[in-house]
Amino acid sequence: MPEAVRTDDISPDEPARVGRPRDPRVDTAIAKATLELLVEDGYQATTIQAIARRAGVSAPSVYRRWSSKAELIEEAVFPSGLLAPEAITGDVITDLKPYCLQILEYLSDPAIRAAIPGLLVEYQNDHAMWQRGMERSVTPMRASFRDYIAKTGRDPVVDADQLFDVMLGALFTRALNEGAEGAEAFAHAVAKVITTTLDESKVGPS
Amino acid sequence: MPEAVRTDDISPDEPARVGRPRDPRVDTAIAKATLELLVEDGYQATTIQAIARRAGVSAPSVYRRWSSKAELIEEAVFPSGLLAPEAITGDVITDLKPYCLQILEYLSDPAIRAAIPGLLVEYQNDHAMWQRGMERSVTPMRASFRDYIAKTGRDPVVDADQLFDVMLGALFTRALNEGAEGAEAFAHAVAKVITTTLDESKVGPS
Amino acid sequence: MPEAVRTDDISPDEPARVGRPRDPRVDTAIAKATLELLVEDGYQATTIQAIARRAGVSAPSVYRRWSSKAELIEEAVFPSGLLAPEAITGDVITDLKPYCLQILEYLSDPAIRAAIPGLLVEYQNDHAMWQRGMERSVTPMRASFRDYIAKTGRDPVVDADQLFDVMLGALFTRALNEGAEGAEAFAHAVAKVITTTLDESKVGPS
Amino acid sequence: MPEAVRTDDISPDEPARVGRPRDPRVDTAIAKATLELLVEDGYQATTIQAIARRAGVSAPSVYRRWSSKAELIEEAVFPSGLLAPEAITGDVITDLKPYCLQILEYLSDPAIRAAIPGLLVEYQNDHAMWQRGMERSVTPMRASFRDYIAKTGRDPVVDADQLFDVMLGALFTRALNEGAEGAEAFAHAVAKVITTTLDESKVGPS
DNA sequence: CAATAACCGAGACGGTACGTCGAGTCTTATA
DNA sequence: TATAAGACTCGACGTACCGTCTCGGTTATTG
Structure with a gap:
């Protein structure tokens, strides 16, 4: 039985080189x-x-x-990682609302809305899959949000991660239940709530 | 063949008076x-x-x-209406946190956590059922929250209903994903965010 | 517990005298x-x-x-015993055909045709019931047929009981499959076959 | 996605050429x-x-x-057509009894005895199935019997088809009710009855 | 150019859940 | 105490999807 010899450089996770290729x-x-x-x-x-x-x-x-x-x-x-939003890079007041709106509209996609509850059911029997999904999607978002808060030089009265969870949780629930209807207004409300909390915070020694 | 007509008093929604009763x-x-x-x-x-x-x-x-x-x-x-929370009646700062904690712990019940995603899937094919469920559970909560805000005499910078949606959405998502772990800290964070937003608001003409 | 007192004469197999009577x-x-x-x-x-x-x-x-x-x-x-045919009393040649026709028409009743195969299925699990049914219907017919043959003074070349089984089997199968269609002609055929067999027999010593 | 067209020879009534074959x-x-x-x-x-x-x-x-x-x-x-009896080919007197015995014993098979009443019930709701079954089993038997009678050169006093119905009906009923018990004697009786009826017939002009 | 190997569609396979129906039994209120 | 209504357990019904497998056949790479 001859080995499947690799003759040229292939990306390391290439599964098969012989046989009929997939259509x-x-x-x-x-x-x-x-x-x-x-x-x-x-x-x-x-x-x-x-x-x-x-x-x-x-x-x-x-x-x-x-x-x-x-x-x-x-x-x-989620063809290429859930959400994968652009990092917030500019001014906190003006950036947050479009950021929220972007997330809300993304999650309001009909296919995504339909898929999520079903996936949550499946995750009940496959915790590893849930973890994989979260790390692929939510974790990088959370990290970029944390970096953004840090860059503003504030010391928030509420931990940045939990602030992120409030924001994302609100948007997630809204998208699941109402979809994109009234997205503009709700994104504004969420951004306002988060911004207000941040404004309350003392500016750190930076 | 006896008559089946009943002439005497029966409570109006009595489902069955004859036959073997349900065990x-x-x-x-x-x-x-x-x-x-x-x-x-x-x-x-x-x-x-x-x-x-x-x-x-x-x-x-x-x-x-x-x-x-x-x-x-x-x-x-949800034997007798979803949540059915006690209305908030006292001081805004001190009441909100236990209120959030109560909701979070209720939603963290293992059976509820397991049931919700599945019910959301079913609701995709039965919009009327979704509406019924929402009106039985979320609508009264929203109303009592709105009343509470009104009683504080504030004119919030964010609409009371949307403020409620932010709060409940954050708690709902948290309960679904993490359950009761760290509930105390998260309830505190949510309450803080909501309270801060309310404090920002000008006091209305009472 | 008071006894169920009988106050007047009742036929002995009366099943119940007290309580609500059957409608x-x-x-x-x-x-x-x-x-x-x-x-x-x-x-x-x-x-x-x-x-x-x-x-x-x-x-x-x-x-x-x-x-x-x-x-x-x-x-x-079969409200009152299966078949219960009138005994054959007259001349063999002229009597047999109406006798066969009577049986064939009786078995061709739509309800009887529908019932018989089903009953045969049930009899598979209740041999006693089969026996009871046969004794109630076929046995008296067979006896009266045997008597009739004896009265003719013939010593049939074929045993009277088996001759009866040939006759009844032919009529039974016919009724089951075709019903009353062409009953006249088939009854004639059966009577002819049986009569011919009887004619062949030598007359006994009476 | 490859083409599914086949251009080369396939036996005409091949039911399935693709897919996992039945075990x-x-x-x-x-x-x-x-x-x-x-x-x-x-x-x-x-x-x-x-x-x-x-x-x-x-x-x-x-x-x-x-x-x-x-x-x-x-x-x-009835794996390959009901009965499928050998045609009668020899002398009428000697052939008929083994022929009847063969039918009687075939119908006395326990599985067949058990199956027939049930099938008759099913046929009540599916006349086409009954017809199919009859044509597969009884019709060829009747035809071969008719041919046999014709070959004897007789002009029977009873129509050959009805004579056949008498014979088969008697055997069928007997098998259903008594099975193979006393088959020998009953087959003899049936053969005798039929033979006698045939003997009575005038020999035709050949 | 032949061998090899993975692909392809089709469909059978054992399993299991579905929601309904009929068979008989049992419990209740009523007559 | 028998009745009529209807809930009860049990199990068969026929269908659908599950995920696997076995085919005949195709399309690439490899020797």
Whole structure:
């Protein structure tokens, strides 16, 4: 049995070099069908068999690529890491509102709204997956927010991480329940609350 | 063949006066089994058949009482209206923190944490049910919060309803993700943020 | 506990004299519904629940009167003993054909045609019931046929009982499969076959 | 996504060329379990779930092959056409008795005895199935019997088809009720009756 | 150019949950 | 005390999705 010899440099996690390559059209068809079904019929009805059916693809072709429905949906809905927002770089008062609005609108995407509760259910049986998802999405956001607060030279009366949790939690719940309706006003309210709390803080010795 | 007409007094919403009455032990056994399964195995595994099995009850006995898994779980987890918190009646600074803590701890109940994402999924296919649930739980809370703010005589810089949404959204998300861990500190943070925003507001003409 | 005192003479197998008497309209409604359902929907669909439903009666009211679906149907379809044909009394050649026709038409009754295969299925699990049914219906017929043959003074080349089984089996199968269609011709054929066999027999010493 | 068109030779009635082929052991296990249950517990208790259970097979695997219990039992009990008797080819007197005996013994098979009343019940709701079954089993028998009578050169006093119905009806009823007990004697009786009727007939002009 | 290996669609596989229905039994209020 | 209504347990019904597997067949790389 000959070894699978690698003859040229390959990115280290390249899974296979011999055999028939995967048809990229299958990947896109699955992703497209997944998003469509999520939006049209909800998480419940977005079964793997239904996805395969709509994509014109066989069920094993789906399982070959993703080991579970949760992973498939996670990847289809958050293709390149959850949120990945641009860091806040400018003035605190003027920056926070567009930042909140950006998050709110992102989370209000119909596919994302449909996917999240379902993913939360799946996470109940797979804590590791939950952790992976959080570290991919929320953790970098939290870090960039913390850096931003530090750069303002303030010593907030409320810990920066918890302030972030208040902000994100409010936006998350709003997006889940109401979607993008009244996003502008709510983003303004959230930004105002956070800004007010920051203003209250004494400026540190910097 | 006797007549089925009843001429004497019956309480108006009396569901059944003839026939074998429902065994109340069946009701409690189902509710108990539902909560246990939710906590032990998560929402996914809390199937109606599994509930019936654990309750020592037949599946039709479950379907006789609830028309769907969502309704059953909703009623088992929120027996008499979601939350039903005590209204805030005292001083704003000292009251808000225990109020937040109360909400956070209530939502951190393992059965509730397990139930909520699943219910959100079901609500995708039954908007009326979502509305019913919200009106039973969140709406009265929002109203009592608004009244409380009004009684303080303040004219908040942020609309009272949206302030409430920020508060509840933050607590809701926290409870869902972290449960009761560090509840004390987070409740303090939320209360501080809300209080600060209220303090900023000018006192109205009373 | 006071005894149930009998104050007047009652036929000895009277089952109950105290308590609420049975409503005779229930009995007739059940019987009527049973026959209707048998003819309209077949044996399979003639469930006890369906009978109760159509009769406007509760299921226990049916079970109170009959211990099983088989007994109920047996009694509804064969109210006073199966067949109970008039004995053959006259001339062999002229009598046999109307006799066969009478049997064939009786078995061709839609309710009987529908009931018989179902009853045969039930008899598989209750041999005693089968025996009871046979003794109530076939046995007296066979006896009267045997007597009739004896009275003709013939010593048949085929045993009278088996000759009867040939005759009845042919008529029974015919009625089950074709019903009353072409009954006249088939009754003639059967009578002819039996008569010919009898004619072949030598006349005994009387 | 490769093309699914096949241009080269395929046997015309090949049912499936793609997909995992059926496990033939499943087929035989189902058939075996069906016959066993019929004999042991009767038609009533031979449910599809019980068959699947005994065969060590899932219920969907049964439904994949047969659309109803009736079809499954029909095929299990009459694998290749009902009866399929050898044609009568020799002398009328000597041939008829073994022919009758053969039919009687075939119908006395415990599985067949158990199956037939149940199938008759099912046929009440599916006349087409009854017709199919008759044409597969009785019709060819009747034809071969008619040919046989014609070959004897007789012009029977009773129509050949009705003579056949008398013969088969007698044997059928006997098998259903008594099974193989006393088969020898009854086959003799039936053969005698039919033979006598044929002897009575004038020999035709050949 | 042949061998090899991973891909492809189709569909069978064992399992399990679904929600409904019929079978009988049991409990209650009523007559 | 028998009745009628209806809840009760049990289990079969037929369907759907789960995730796996086994095919025949295709498309690349490798020797």
